[in-house]
Amino acid sequence: MASQFFPILVILALALFVGFFVVVLGTIFGPRRPTARKSSPYESGMVPYGPGTRRMSVRYYLVGVLFILFDIEVVFVLPWAVVFRELGMPGLVLMIVFLVVLEVAFVYAWKKGALEWE
Amino acid sequence: MTPVMVVFGLLGVVVILTALGMLLSRNAIYSALFLVLNFATVAVLYIILGAPFISLVQITVYAGSIMVMFLFVIMLLGAERLPGSDRLRRQRWIAAILGLVFVAQVILFIFFRGQLTAPVGTPPATLGSPQAVGTTLFTTYALPFEVTGAILVVATVGAILLTRGAALPYSPIRKEEK
Amino acid sequence: MTAMDWLVILPVLVLSGWALTVLLVDLWIPAKYKFITPLLTVLGLVVTLGLSLSKFGNPQSAFNGMVVVDGFAIFLDFIFLVSGLGAVALAYRYLRRMGIERCEYYSLLMFSISGMMLMTYANDLIMVFLALELLSIPLYVLAGFVRMEVRSEEAALKYFLLGAFSSGFVLYGIGLIFGATSHTELPAVAAAVGKSSANLPMFIVGAALLLVGFGFKQAAVPFHMWSPDVYQGAPSSVTAFMSIGAKAAGFAALMRVFVAAFPSLSADMSWVLWALSALTMIAGNVIAIAQTNIKRLLAYSSIAQTGYLLMAFVPYGNNQVLGDTVAAMLFYLLAYMLTTLGAWAVIIAVEKNGGEGLELKDYAGLGRRHPLLGAAMTIFMVSLIGVPPTLGFWGKFYLFRTALEGGFVWLALIGLLTSLVSAYYYLRVVVIMYMQAGEPETADDLWLRLVALTCAAAVVLLAFMPGSVLSLAVRAVLQIL
Numbered sequence: 001m002a003s004q005f006f007p008i009l010v011i012l013a014l015a016l017f018v019g020f021f022v023v024v025l026g027t028i029f030g031p032r033r034p035t036a037r038k039s040s041p042y043e044s045g046m047v048p049y050g051p052g053t054r055r056m057s058v059r060y061y062l063v064g065v066l067f068i069l070f071d072i073e074v075v076f077v078l079p080w081a082v083v084f085r086e087l088g089m090p091g092l093v094l095m096i097v098f099l100v101v102l103e104v105a106f107v108y109a110w111k112k113g114a115l116e117w118e
Numbered sequence: 119m120t121p122v123m124v125v126f127g128l129l130g131v132v133v134i135l136t137a138l139g140m141l142l143s144r145n146a147i148y149s150a151l152f153l154v155l156n157f158a159t160v161a162v163l164y165i166i167l168g169a170p171f172i173s174l175v176q177i178t179v180y181a182g183s184i185m186v187m188f189l190f191v192i193m194l195l196g197a198e199r200l201p202g203s204d205r206l207r208r209q210r211w212i213a214a215i216l217g218l219v220f221v222a223q224v225i226l227f228i229f230f231r232g233q234l235t236a237p238v239g240t241p242p243a244t245l246g247s248p249q250a251v252g253t254t255l256f257t258t259y260a261l262p263f264e265v266t267g268a269i270l271v272v273a274t275v276g277a278i279l280l281t282r283g284a285a286l287p288y289s290p291i292r293k294e295e296k
Numbered sequence: 297m298t299a300m301d302w303l304v305i306l307p308v309l310v311l312s313g314w315a316l317t318v319l320l321v322d323l324w325i326p327a328k329y330k331f332i333t334p335l336l337t338v339l340g341l342v343v344t345l346g347l348s349l350s351k352f353g354n355p356q357s358a359f360n361g362m363v364v365v366d367g368f369a370i371f372l373d374f375i376f377l378v379s380g381l382g383a384v385a386l387a388y389r390y391l392r393r394m395g396i397e398r399c400e401y402y403s404l405l406m407f408s409i410s411g412m413m414l415m416t417y418a419n420d421l422i423m424v425f426l427a428l429e430l431l432s433i434p435l436y437v438l439a440g441f442v443r444m445e446v447r448s449e450e451a452a453l454k455y456f457l458l459g460a461f462s463s464g465f466v467l468y469g470i471g472l473i474f475g476a477t478s479h480t481e482l483p484a485v486a487a488a489v490g491k492s493s494a495n496l497p498m499f500i501v502g503a504a505l506l507l508v509g510f511g512f513k514q515a516a517v518p519f520h521m522w523s524p525d526v527y528q529g530a531p532s533s534v535t536a537f538m539s540i541g542a543k544a545a546g547f548a549a550l551m552r553v554f555v556a557a558f559p560s561l562s563a564d565m566s567w568v569l570w571a572l573s574a575l576t577m578i579a580g581n582v583i584a585i586a587q588t589n590i591k592r593l594l595a596y597s598s599i600a601q602t603g604y605l606l607m608a609f610v611p612y613g614n615n616q617v618l619g620d621t622v623a624a625m626l627f628y629l630l631a632y633m634l635t636t637l638g639a640w641a642v643i644i645a646v647e648k649n650g651g652e653g654l655e656l657k658d659y660a661g662l663g664r665r666h667p668l669l670g671a672a673m674t675i676f677m678v679s680l681i682g683v684p685p686t687l688g689f690w691g692k693f694y695l696f697r698t699a700l701e702g703g704f705v706w707l708a709l710i711g712l713l714t715s716l717v718s719a720y721y722y723l724r725v726v727v728i729m730y731m732q733a734g735e736p737e738t739a740d741d742l743w744l745r746l747v748a749l750t751c752a753a754a755v756v757l758l759a760f761m762p763g764s765v766l767s768l769a770v771r772a773v774l775q776i777l
Contacts, residue, residue, distance in 0.1 A: 079252030105274035276437035
């Protein structure tokens with residue numbers, strides 16, 4: 001069972017290797033002449049001020065919640081998609097009902113302006 | 119001792135270490151990143167255990183959206199750095215004692231397992247594949263599936279209702295009580 | 297799965313579909329015509345009630361036994377739907393009066409009732425869990441949808457966090473039971489345990505975790521900590537609905553799961569339930585004495601009622617008395633529903649914005665100034681103590697009788713003594729209403745008066761024919777699949 005996923009392991013290893021390799025190459029061959037200004041955090045050319053972290057708007061939170069909810073929807077669609085030929089008509093109807101129900105949530109979110117930033 | 123078991127054991131160590139890292143890290147962002155690594159490693163464990171669908175859910179839902187949510191919350195609260203002093207120091211002892219009780223329970227549990235008279239049954243090897251999950255979900259568990267849709271709608275409405283819209287002028291608590 | 301399966305659960309399909317429709321339609325109703333939304337809600341609830349009652353006497357199961365629509369389920373559905381109608385009537389003018397009219401209230405209410413109905417149908421642990429979530433999540437939102445008062449929001453957050461925690465207990469319990477028996481269908485779980493092909497320690501741990509989760513929903517001591525704060529912080533019409541619906545749903549789950557799946561555990565679990573019941577009765581009634589806020593008073597009173605209801609489950613492994621105890625529980629829930637709904641109608645009539653009109657002293661003179669409301673409140677208080685001629689008396693009478701039949705004399709005695717204690721704080725409300733001078737203003741709200749007077753009439757009139765109500769409950773129990 002797990003051996004099916006061996007190619008994915010290879011890709012993962014490769015990705016890790018490339019990531020490390022580039023950084024290592026840069027450290028070995030790149031010139032390094034740090035000055036005080038160069039070492040300071042980069043803030044689009046501005047002089048940085050205040051703490052690097054500040055409170056974010058609660059709206060991000062709403063976006064995050066909506067993202068989770070629709071992400072879970074996708075989780076249900078995937079196992080349906082792999083067997084939907086075998087399921088036939090009943091499976092299609094089930095999924096359509098499920099999606100229509102969730103579209104109600106979507107319409108509600110849209111109409112209430114939850115998708116707008118103001 | 120097959121190679122897969124060795125990998126499983128190593129990953130198990132990674133899971134425990136990342137969990138500890140998450141708990142002990144004084145910086146909430148580091149904790150969150152440890153948690154991401156923990157989720158990803160557990161996803162690999164699921165694959166080894168023959169549950170690729172669960173693994174996929176683990177990656178998309180937990181390591182993906184729930185972690186995004188955690189990071190938003192950390193940034194929303196501005197709680198990257200925990201305060202140095204620990205106000206819950208007294209509760210630590212209680213926690214440690216309860217933890218020991220739990221360990222004792224697990225040990226007792228392992229002893230009690232001798233009472234098991236018959237094996238509970240071995241699941242077929244393809245039990246956790248997306249195909250098997252799909253077939254079961256859309257035939258036997260059709261009703262729970264649709265109920266899940268309703269729950270997701272309620273959650274969406276609730277999230278929007280509780281974060282949007284003007285504050286309402288109602289108070290069930292009297293002024294002088296506050 | 298065929299079309300027939302869906303027809304069996306038609307009432308809940310209609311209700312949840314209608315909840316979705318109302319949610320959607322409300323988005324396009326202009327502010328001037330918002331009264332349409334509660335009207336539509338009432339329509340949906342009444343149609344569902346009709347569909348549900350039409351199935352009485354014809355028990356069916358569907359989805360390979362995952363859900364059963366039997367007399368027990370329909371009797372409880374009646375309680376849920378009527379309390380839902382009550383919650384609409386209580387809220388209709390109240391929400392506007394308090395300036396908190398948000399029409400999601402109505403669709404969330406319907407979703408919650410759908411979850412409660414599914415809970416009564418559920419014959420599979422997965423359905424039990426999903427129904428629990430579908431009924432709880434709307435309640436978390438309803439408890440906190442008034443976003444202004446810090447303490448009110450704190451109550452909602454507390455409810456949500458502890459509720460999520462208890463859902464976790466339920467889920468963990470289900471997981472352990474599945475691990476121990478490799479089944480989630482309740483009859484199959486019972487069969488696996490009966491054949492002792494299950495991992496018994498794991499199974500017992502799972503069952504105990506389920507008991508914790510359900511105890512939270514019912515607000516049984518020691519899982520009751522949330523309820524006084526939440527009852528006080530939530531808008532009163534939500535509290536009224538929550539104190540009936542969530543509690544009854546918790547009992548529906550306890551009944552389905554413990555009676556159907558865990559009969560073999562009764563020797564061990566019976567004493568746990570005994571202790572829970574006794575503790576809940578004592579703590580609820582004793583703490584209630586110290587309350588001066590009417591919402592908190594009723595919160596502790598409802599905790600105490602949980603204790604009396606739990607009494608019905610103590611002899612649950614004893615098949616000879618099981619039918620009687622469940623029937624007595626259904627009867628008591630009906631009495632509790634009518635009494636509580638009416639009492640909350642009076643409370644909402646006296647309540648004013650800013651938390652005014654919620655102290656006991658605000659009731660001074662209510663009996664003389666508003667004789668009808670005062671008389672109704674007196675009837676509710678008397679019924680909650682369990683004194684004739686009220687439905688509450690018969691409810692306690694049947695419960696205590698079944699406890700005696702099951703051989704739990706001490707429990708019945710504790711019930712009786714705590715009822716005596718409760719007389720003190722219930723009668724204090726009556727004394728304040730009639731003996732103390734005051735000029736309380738009440739809201740000019742026809743619907744509240746209608747609910748209060750209907751409930752008061754029902755509590756008194758039904759008390760003159762307890763036998764026929766009980767025989768309905770017995771018929772419902774006999775149809776259990």
